[in-house]
Amino acid sequence: MLVLAMGAARAADALPSWNDGKARQAIVDFVKRVTTKGGKDFVPSAARIAVFDNDGTLWAEQPMYFQLAFALDRVKALAPQRPEWKDKEPFASLLKGDLKAALAGGEHAILEIVLATHANMTTEAFEKVVRDWLATAKHPKTGRPYNEMIYQPMVELLRYLRANGFKTYIVSGGGIEFMRPWVERAYGIPPEQVIGSTIKTKFEMRDGKPVIVRLPEVDLISDKEGKPVAINKFIGRRPILAFGNSDGDLQMLQWTAAGGGARFIGIVRHTDADREWAYDRNSSIGRLDKALDEAKAKGWTVVDMKNDWKTIFPSKSK
Amino acid sequence: MLVLAMGAARAADALPSWNDGKARQAIVDFVKRVTTKGGKDFVPSAARIAVFDNDGTLWAEQPMYFQLAFALDRVKALAPQRPEWKDKEPFASLLKGDLKAALAGGEHAILEIVLATHANMTTEAFEKVVRDWLATAKHPKTGRPYNEMIYQPMVELLRYLRANGFKTYIVSGGGIEFMRPWVERAYGIPPEQVIGSTIKTKFEMRDGKPVIVRLPEVDLISDKEGKPVAINKFIGRRPILAFGNSDGDLQMLQWTAAGGGARFIGIVRHTDADREWAYDRNSSIGRLDKALDEAKAKGWTVVDMKNDWKTIFPSKSK
Numbered sequence: 340m341l342v343l344a345m346g347a348a349r350a351a352d353a354l355p356s357w358n359d360g361k362a363r364q365a366i367v368d369f370v371k372r373v374t375t376k377g378g379k380d381f382v383p384s385a386a387r388i389a390v391f392d393n394d395g396t397l398w399a400e401q402p403m404y405f406q407l408a409f410a411l412d413r414v415k416a417l418a419p420q421r422p423e424w425k426d427k428e429p430f431a432s433l434l435k436g437d438l439k440a441a442l443a444g445g446e447h448a449i450l451e452i453v454l455a456t457h458a459n460m461t462t463e464a465f466e467k468v469v470r471d472w473l474a475t476a477k478h479p480k481t482g483r484p485y486n487e488m489i490y491q492p493m494v495e496l497l498r499y500l501r502a503n504g505f506k507t508y509i510v511s512g513g514g515i516e517f518m519r520p521w522v523e524r525a526y527g528i529p530p531e532q533v534i535g536s537t538i539k540t541k542f543e544m545r546d547g548k549p550v551i552v553r554l555p556e557v558d559l560i561s562d563k564e565g566k567p568v569a570i571n572k573f574i575g576r577r578p579i580l581a582f583g584n585s586d587g588d589l590q591m592l593q594w595t596a597a598g599g600g601a602r603f604i605g606i607v608r609h610t611d612a613d614r615e616w617a618y619d620r621n622s623s624i625g626r627l628d629k630a631l632d633e634a635k636a637k638g639w640t641v642v643d644m645k646n647d648w649k650t651i652f653p654s655k656s657k
Numbered sequence: 658m659l660v661l662a663m664g665a666a667r668a669a670d671a672l673p674s675w676n677d678g679k680a681r682q683a684i685v686d687f688v689k690r691v692t693t694k695g696g697k698d699f700v701p702s703a704a705r706i707a708v709f710d711n712d713g714t715l716w717a718e719q720p721m722y723f724q725l726a727f728a729l730d731r732v733k734a735l736a737p738q739r740p741e742w743k744d745k746e747p748f749a750s751l752l753k754g755d756l757k758a759a760l761a762g763g764e765h766a767i768l769e770i771v772l773a774t775h776a777n778m779t780t781e782a783f784e785k786v787v788r789d790w791l792a793t794a795k796h797p798k799t800g801r802p803y804n805e806m807i808y809q810p811m812v813e814l815l816r817y818l819r820a821n822g823f824k825t826y827i828v829s830g831g832g833i834e835f836m837r838p839w840v841e842r843a844y845g846i847p848p849e850q851v852i853g854s855t856i857k858t859k860f861e862m863r864d865g866k867p868v869i870v871r872l873p874e875v876d877l878i879s880d881k882e883g884k885p886v887a888i889n890k891f892i893g894r895r896p897i898l899a900f901g902n903s904d905g906d907l908q909m910l911q912w913t914a915a916g917g918g919a920r921f922i923g924i925v926r927h928t929d930a931d932r933e934w935a936y937d938r939n940s941s942i943g944r945l946d947k948a949l950d951e952a953k954a955k956g957w958t959v960v961d962m963k964n965d966w967k968t969i970f971p972s973k974s975k
Binding site for chain 2: 385388462506515516519529530531533537540541542543544548549551564565567568571572573574575576590593594597
């Protein structure tokens with residue numbers, strides 16, 4: 340009894356932004372099972388791989404994916420150097436301020452915008468562009484920098500897992516080099532534990548100095564079936580814990596769940612229209628439909644933002 | 658004086674298979690510089706990324722790349738299921754025992770052999786094939802298992818670096834999934850710190866169970882210009898130490914050297930025809946020509962196997 344009570348106290352200390360409920364309890368129970376030496380579910384520290392989606396799981400994704408907001412801002416910034424965009428969709432509509440018309444072309448239009456704004460520069464130049472944007476851009480609803488629109492309970496969860504010998508990874512559909520400049524500070528996850536979509540790059544010498552240049556060509560889309568593919572490629576072993584929030588994460592969750600031994604599968608469900616947003620089956624961003632059905636069928640842990648989280652975002656930085 | 662003498666004693670303890678010479682001294686000096694808190698070259702542990710080529714740098718690569726030996730053995734093993742190979746090059750010559758004729762097609766022939774033997778199975782099945790091969794195949798010259806043809810001084814160097822807060826990576830032209838099953842035991846390098854060439858894979862459900870299937874299509878060749886590209890993609894930050902042995906490593910060495918701050922660039926030179934092999938500028942395997950010139954011009958550390966290493970391979974396992 341005393342030991343259990345102490346365990347609960349420690350969990351409350353480690354996860355202060357989580358309400359005492361089923362979700363927190365499931366996390367704490369799982370961590371205890373895999374870290375108890377001699378227990379039947381014990382997993383050596385080296386094999387405690389935990390993977391997290393980013394958009395909608397570690398930070399917000401409304402009213403649009405933040406990387407898309409970045410790309411739109413970049414179109415505006417680059418427009419003076421690209422006069423041809425005035426007559427070329429989706430750029431023309433975008434520059435007129437008609438986002439709806441610009442995005443009417445669907446995924447193809449978005450891809451064009453992303454490649455036009457993310458490529459044809461060195462990796463170093465791109466990193467600077469991302470850092471500069473984060474330092475100035477503000478979220479349209481909250482007015483906060485985008486890298487403060489992260490979920491405090493998830494930051495605590497990442498820290499709690501690492502304190503228990505886990506290696507925490509991001510496996511996002513977002514661009515790998517869009518995330519790497521800021522996620523270490525935001526989540527404590529180093530660049531080499533960030534997996535995401537990639538565009539092709541090439542190595543070349545410029546004035547005797549080696550550079551890596553970003554090419555306007557898709558390499559790997561780390562979404563849906565691409566997530567387990569990316570996990571296998573980058574990590575080379577199967578995670579024992581996975582967290583997502585949408586159908587784009589389903590295959591990653593399935594791949595993780597199908598490994599032998601103890602597994603934890605979690606889904607962040609957006610249920611809090613007041614403090615964040617409420618959306619699932621009918622959302623065009625972060626649609627949670629099939630994965631929600633599978634979570635119910637398989638007994639995965641569904642985190643209800645409204646009820647499970649005491650706070651959503653970190654307290655404001657000074 | 659006393660402190661210096663103690664440092665030398667510790668280096669001898671940590672690197673017992675290295676002779677007391679310039680190469681060992683250069684390594685020890687570098688490690689001291691980047692780990693001395695408050696020193697001008699101090700690098701925080703998280704940024705101490707060290708990358709190592711594999712073939713010819715961590716294990717031998719003569720008389721042919723070991724992965725090619727694996728592929729040739731696989732052709733023989735698979736031949737009964739592939740009757741069409743009897744009339745199809747390069748397989749026909751190979752099955753007749755005429756290796757020279759089989760490889761007359763150069764890189765294209767090798768690629769055909771590799772794709773035919775490395776793809777069209779799940780990642781789990783491939784891992785088992787690699788493990789089974791290593792458990793039975795023997796090196797033609799020494800009669801030892803291939804995973805004992807590793808360089809003991811380099812194993813010590815990897816361990817010494819990790820003991821000094823470095824994160825050690827393999828960046829090989831070899832196949833990533835050919836290395837991952839055995840390198841942790843051989844070198845202490847976990848699967849997620851192994852980077853290599855990749856073929857494409859796809860996720861699918863088979864009888865309700867998710868699998869990842871290896872496809873006969875090249876994804877990334879992690880050689881020459883592909884090495885810095887792979888480092889940037891998988892690690893996302895620049896190493897401070899790099900070790901190679903051939904011109905295939907040159908761009909990785911250049912990329913590492915071009916970073917700001919203290920850098921260590923090392924080359925293993927095969928100079929020991931008695932205990933290992935002696936080859937460099939004129940070898941078709943592991944040719945060391947341009948990189949040797951650049952090493953001399955830039956003052957990189959060239960390890961002379963014959964003179965710098967007390968022992969080459971680990972003592973035989975029982």
